[in-house]
Each structure stands twice: as C-alpha cells, then as structure tokens.
Amino acid sequence: MPYSIAIHGGAGTIHKSQMSDEKEAAYKSALRNALIQGEEALKKGLSALDAVEIAVMALEDSHLFNAGKGAVFTHEGKHEMDASIMEGKSLMGGAVASVYGIKNPIHLSRKVMENSGHVFLAGNGAMEFAKEQGFKLEPDEYFYDELRYQQWQEALKEGVIQLDHSPLKENKFGTVGAVALDIHGNLAAATSTGGMTNKRFGRVGDSPMLGAGTYANNKTCAVSCTGSGEFFIRAVVAYDVSCLMEYKGYSLADASKEVVQNRLLKIGGDGGLIAVDFRGNICLEFNTDGMYRASINSDGNEQVLIYRD
Amino acid sequence: MPYSIAIHGGAGTIHKSQMSDEKEAAYKSALRNALIQGEEALKKGLSALDAVEIAVMALEDSHLFNAGKGAVFTHEGKHEMDASIMEGKSLMGGAVASVYGIKNPIHLSRKVMENSGHVFLAGNGAMEFAKEQGFKLEPDEYFYDELRYQQWQEALKEGVIQLDHSPLKENKFGTVGAVALDIHGNLAAATSTGGMTNKRFGRVGDSPMLGAGTYANNKTCAVSCTGSGEFFIRAVVAYDVSCLMEYKGYSLADASKEVVQNRLLKIGGDGGLIAVDFRGNICLEFNTDGMYRASINSDGNEQVLIYRD
Numbered sequence: 235m236p237y238s239i240a241i242h243g244g245a246g247t248i249h250k251s252q253m254s255d256e257k258e259a260a261y262k263s264a265l266r267n268a269l270i271q272g273e274e275a276l277k278k279g280l281s282a283l284d285a286v287e288i289a290v291m292a293l294e295d296s297h298l299f300n301a302g303k304g305a306v307f308t309h310e311g312k313h314e315m316d317a318s319i320m321e322g323k324s325l326m327g328g329a330v331a332s333v334y335g336i337k338n339p340i341h342l343s344r345k346v347m348e349n350s351g352h353v354f355l356a357g358n359g360a361m362e363f364a365k366e367q368g369f370k371l372e373p374d375e376y377f378y379d380e381l382r383y384q385q386w387q388e389a390l391k392e393g394v395i396q397l398d399h400s401p402l403k404e405n406k407f408g409t410v411g412a413v414a415l416d417i418h419g420n421l422a423a424a425t426s427t428g429g430m431t432n433k434r435f436g437r438v439g440d441s442p443m444l445g446a447g448t449y450a451n452n453k454t455c456a457v458s459c460t461g462s463g464e465f466f467i468r469a470v471v472a473y474d475v476s477c478l479m480e481y482k483g484y485s486l487a488d489a490s491k492e493v494v495q496n497r498l499l500k501i502g503g504d505g506g507l508i509a510v511d512f513r514g515n516i517c518l519e520f521n522t523d524g525m526y527r528a529s530i531n532s533d534g535n536e537q538v539l540i541y542r543d
Numbered sequence: 544m545p546y547s548i549a550i551h552g553g554a555g556t557i558h559k560s561q562m563s564d565e566k567e568a569a570y571k572s573a574l575r576n577a578l579i580q581g582e583e584a585l586k587k588g589l590s591a592l593d594a595v596e597i598a599v600m601a602l603e604d605s606h607l608f609n610a611g612k613g614a615v616f617t618h619e620g621k622h623e624m625d626a627s628i629m630e631g632k633s634l635m636g637g638a639v640a641s642v643y644g645i646k647n648p649i650h651l652s653r654k655v656m657e658n659s660g661h662v663f664l665a666g667n668g669a670m671e672f673a674k675e676q677g678f679k680l681e682p683d684e685y686f687y688d689e690l691r692y693q694q695w696q697e698a699l700k701e702g703v704i705q706l707d708h709s710p711l712k713e714n715k716f717g718t719v720g721a722v723a724l725d726i727h728g729n730l731a732a733a734t735s736t737g738g739m740t741n742k743r744f745g746r747v748g749d750s751p752m753l754g755a756g757t758y759a760n761n762k763t764c765a766v767s768c769t770g771s772g773e774f775f776i777r778a779v780v781a782y783d784v785s786c787l788m789e790y791k792g793y794s795l796a797d798a799s800k801e802v803v804q805n806r807l808l809k810i811g812g813d814g815g816l817i818a819v820d821f822r823g824n825i826c827l828e829f830n831t832d833g834m835y836r837a838s839i840n841s842d843g844n845e846q847v848l849i850y851r852d
Contacts, residue, residue, distance in 0.1 A: 320777075325777045325778070325810055326777065327776070327777055331640075331665055332666055332668070350744060350746075351773075352744065352773055353772075353773040353776045353777065354746070354747040354748075354773075354776060355745050355746055355747065356640055356665045356745040357641055357666035357667065357745045358745060359641070359743060359744040359745020359746065360744060363743075363744040434668060434671070434672075435659060435664045435668040435669060435671055435672040436664050436666045436667060436668020436669050437663070437664055438640070438663040438665050443663075443752060443754070444776055444777065444779070445752070445754045445755060445776070445779035445782065446753075446754060449779075463662075464660075464661055464662040464663075467636070467662045467663060467753055467754070468629075468634045468635065468662065468753060469634070470753070470754035470779065473754065473782060473786075474782075477783070477786040477790055478790065481787065481790035481791045482790045501634055
C-alpha cells in the first residue's frame with residue numbers, strides 16, 4: 235500500500251531577494267527534517283495520525299516556524315498557541331486554543347481527542363486539562379527568540395496586529411501543518427500555530443477549528459491550512475475541499491485550486507493549504523508568493539520548496 | 544419580497560409526560576415572544592442579521608433556555624457562554640467562547656464581527672474586548688436559577704458532565720438559535736449557549752464555531768444547530784447543509800434531512816437544526832424526541848412546537 239505525507243511551515247510574501255542562502259538552507263533543512271521524521275513513521279507502518287503528529291512536533295520544535303518554540307509574541311508579550319488534529323477513519327479530532335507554556339500543542343490536541351471526551355478545549359480550562367495529563371510547562375525563555383521579539387516591538391510601535399511580520403518586510407502567515415495517508419489507507423491532518431504577533435483579545439484563528447484549518451476524512455482527503463485565519467474560518471476552507479471532492483466529484487487538485495484560487499480569493503483571503511487524498515495524491519496550493527512546504531510519497535518523490543516556481 | 548424566521552431553544556429528550564401544562568405554556572410563550580420580536584424586525588425592513596440577533600437576545604433573556612440568563616453552571620459554579628452570528632451576504636461573522644457576566648453573548652458576537660477585525664475571540668481576551676466595547680457585567684445573581692443549581696449539584700454528585708440535564712430526567716441540549724431571510728433577500732444565522740452543566744476544561748462546543756453550529760450564505764441557506772456539540776463539530780453540520788445545496792443541488796429539506804438523519808447519526812450525534820433558504824423555505828429537523836422550535840413567514844404561517852408530532 236502506498237503512503238504520502240506533506241507538510242507546511244506557513245505561507246505569505248516570501249521573496250528570494252530577502253532570503254540569505256544560509257536562511258534558505260536552514261528553512262529547507264528544518265522542513266526536510268520534519269518530513270523525514272513523518273515518513274519514517276509511515277514506513278514503519280505507524281498511523282497517519284502518528285505521522286502528522288510527529289512531523290508537526292518537529293516543526294514546533296524549530297525556532298524558525300510560528301508554532302511551539304517559535305511562537306510569536308502576543309500584545310502582552312506572551313506566547314498563546316492553537317492547534318488541532320483530526321483522523322479520517324473515525325472523524326475524531328482534538329483541538330486547543332490559547333494555551334501557553336506547552337512545548338507541543340499538537341500533542342496536547344491529540345490528548346484532547348483521546349482522553350477528554352471533548353473535541354475543543356480553550357484557555358485556562360485547556361491548561362488545567364494539560365496539567366491533569368501530565369504536561370510540564372516550559373519557561374518563557376524556551377519560547378524566546380530575538381527576531382520574534384523585534385517583530386513584537388515593531389508591531390507594538392506601529393500599533394498593529396501582525397501575521398508573523400518580520401523587520402525585513404517578510405509578510406508570512408505563521409502556521410505549521412502536516413497531512414498524511416498511511417499504508418493502512420487512513421488519512422490524518424494536523425495544524426499548529428502561535429497566531430498573530432501582537433494579537434489581543436484572545437483571538438482564535440482557523441488553526442484549531444476542525445473544518446476550517448484542519449480536516450480529514452478517509453472518503454476524500456486530509457487538509458491543513460495556513461493564511462489569514464479569519465477568511466479561512468468564513469470560507470470553512472478545509473472541509474470545503476473535502477465537500478467538492480465528495481459532492482461534486484472533483485479531484486484533489488481541482489478542489490484545492492477552486493477553494494484557494496477562487497472561493498477564498500473572492501472574499502479577500504490569502505494563504506494556502508496542503509492536502510493528500512485517499513489515493514495518496516498530494517496537493518500544495520497557495521495564492522501567496524510563497525509557502526514553506528515539502529512532501530514525499532512511497533514512490534520516493536520528494537520535494538522541499540519555498541517560493542512559487 | 545417574502546421573509547421567514549425560525550428559532551430554536553434546544554433539542555433532546557423532551558417528553559410530554561414530564562411536562563406540566565404550565566411549563567409547556569411557559570416554553571411556548573417564551574418561544575413565541577422571541578419569534579414575534581424577530582418577525583417585527585423583518586416586517587419593519589430590518590436586516591436578517593438584526594432579526595436573528597433580536598430573537599436570540601429574547602431567548603437569552605428568558606431563564607427557560609440554556610443561554611444568557613438561563614445559562615447552566617460549570618464545574619466551578621460559574622456560567623461560561625459561547626455564541627456566534629453570521630451574515631449570508633458578506634459571509635462575515637463573529638463569535639465568542641467562554642465569556643461570563645455578559646447578558647447577551649450574541650450581541651457581543653455581533654460586536655466582534657463589526658468592530659474587532661477578527662471573527663472569533665475567546666476567554667479573558669474576549670472579556671477585555673467586551674469591556675472596551677462598553678459591555679457591563681451582570682452579577683452572578685442575574686444568572687442564578689434554582690433548577691440549574693440543582694442540575695449542577697446533581698451532576699457534581701454523579702461526577703458527570705451533563706447537557707442541560709434536569710432532575711426530571713429531561714435530557715436536553717441547551718442552546719438557542721435563530722435563522723432568517725429578510726425582505727432584501729439576505730440570510731443570517733445566530734446561535735448562543737451556556738454549554739454543558741458541570742463542564743470543565745474550557746470545553747468549546749459547536750455553537751461558537753462558524754461552519755459547525757452556525758452558518759449563513761445567501762447562495763444557499765442559514766443554519767443554527769443544537770445537539771451534542773462534539774459531533775456537530777466533527778460533521779461540520781451547518782456548512783454541510785449549505786454544501787449539499789450548493790454542490791449537489793439538494794433542496795433545503797433534503798439537505799437538512801441527509802445531514803441530521805444520516806451523516807450526523809452515523810457518527811453518533813444527536814440533536815437538530817433550524818434552517819431557512821434563500822427562497823424563504825423553512826426546515827426544522829431533529830433526530831431527538833423533541834426540539835423547542837418556532838417559525839413564521841410573510842404568508843402568516845406560524846408554528847410553535849416542542850415534541851415530535
């Protein structure tokens with residue numbers, strides 16, 4: 235049986251002119267590391283759910299991406315993270331919003347799915363659940379990053395809420411995600427984010443929302459999104475791809491294109507998504523200049539990409 | 544131009560044998576009061592968005608329904624409320640989760656939609672936004688209800704999380720909602736809830752999730768759900784009704800029936816939904832014994848119902 239896995243590390247205005255060779259190599263290396271960890275799991279016969287969790291944890295552990303260790307600063311100088319995971323066979327899922335101090339929010343999402351009796355836990359209540367599940371809290375220093383700090387200071391000065399906006403005018407939607415088909419024919423999707431730099435008011439984006447930022451269904455596909463979250467919520471992006479396949483008979487590629495390049499753009503949303511279908515087809519679709527992305531399948535076809543080529 | 548409006552006050556095991564004539568009359572009167580307030584707005588030419596907000600506020604102001612004033616007790620003896628609202632013309636929406644002390648969470652959702660630059664705010668951050676918007680907090684006494692208190696004590700004793708479960712073994716999913724088509728041809732939907740009795744861990748259900756508990760799109764329909772929220776999230780219920788209409792050409796009635804009686808039941812979800820389509824057709828579909836519900840349209844067809852008849 236074939237397997238496939240794809241990952242993303244965010245989409246947005248990512249120009250080669252603003253990227254040093256070293257930085258580009260670091261991003262590609264981090265992407266490839268996460269991809270291969272996920273692939274190894276699939277090769278061993280582990281579930282798609284395991285593979286997407288492992289790949290997203292690797293991305294969360296990198297300071298390069300806005301999730302886990304690399305989470306951006308909120309208005310109050312904290313790191314509030316959202317994540318969700320979903321399994322295509324059972325349609326079970328788990329999600330957390332506004333959690334802090336958690337090294338791997340995607341792992342907490344899985345615990346929500348398996349041990350909480352619920353799907354979606356938020357804020358202090360989610361933290362209480364994390365403690366009951368034995369999660370230890372990382373100190374603030376773990377999440378400290380000089381670049382993120384500068385981005386926050388810049389955003390505070392400008393009085394704006396930013397989507398992982400760097401001093402170099404790189405304008406990127408910081409989210410990580412993974413989708414996979416395992417050798418048992420099961421699909422899974424996972425998404426994790428640190429949200430928006432300087433965010434206030436407990437803003438929740440699409441990342442922890444099943445149907446919007448994350449969706450998996452063995453009948454159709456697994457999807458993980460990254461972009462201007464409010465638009466992804468309003469367009470119910472991840473489930474829309476699945477519906478176009480199930481109800482209109484679209485291919486994964488056509489469904490992803492229709493949602494990202496037409497329906498999402500019509501309401502002003504920018505970003506992208508990664509998806510894999512029940513046959514193992516992979517689609518990496520975005521309407522921005524670039525998207526950190528990588529994929530590999532059991533035929534050995536591997537790609538690690540950043541810009542629109 | 545025609546108008547239509549429908550409302551619900553929750554679905555579940557609602558048996559005539561457990562309902563006194565007085566209680567039944569009180570429920571019907573409260574439903575009719577909310578319905579007529581919404582209809583008056585539509586008659587005056589106000590928007591569907593105004594009408595569903597007005598109708599849901601009337602339901603939130605009644606102690607009979609699990610939303611606003613009648614919100615159930617959490618594990619900690621508090622009242623945490625979720626709500627969302629969506630407009631079918633612009634596909635704009637607003638939602639709040641885990642807010643407290645707010646008389647009308649649906650009104651706060653609308654402020655999120657109009658004034659926050661975001662779609663979904665949760666917890667303490669949402670409360671901060673409410674204060675900036677001039678919302679005053681009601682004291683705990685405003686939300687106190689002897690029956691709700693007994694339900695909480697019973698749930699604490701049994702150590703279970705309950706969906707608005709009464710000592711009389713009435714097992715009802717407490718949520719309120721409204722959907723409307725206005726004379727300008729625009730649709731809107733709104734949902735509000737106090738969640739589950741004895742709930743912990745900042746559990747978020749489908750009510751504040753656009754796509755799951757609430758959805759509106761002028762091309763198809765407006766939907767508000769009530770039921771076992773976790774299943775409604777996993778089935779992306781509200782948007783699924785819209786997708787079946789848009790992508791498969793189903794009528795509102797067929798789409799609602801397929802989602803509630805087939806797709807939702809298959810994963811074990813119970814509850815119901817109210818929906819109105821762009822032509823003004825109304826559908827009140829549920830797979831439980833009863834659903835507090837009412838509807839009226841510009842032809843004067845009015846119904847106020849509780850049980851499955």
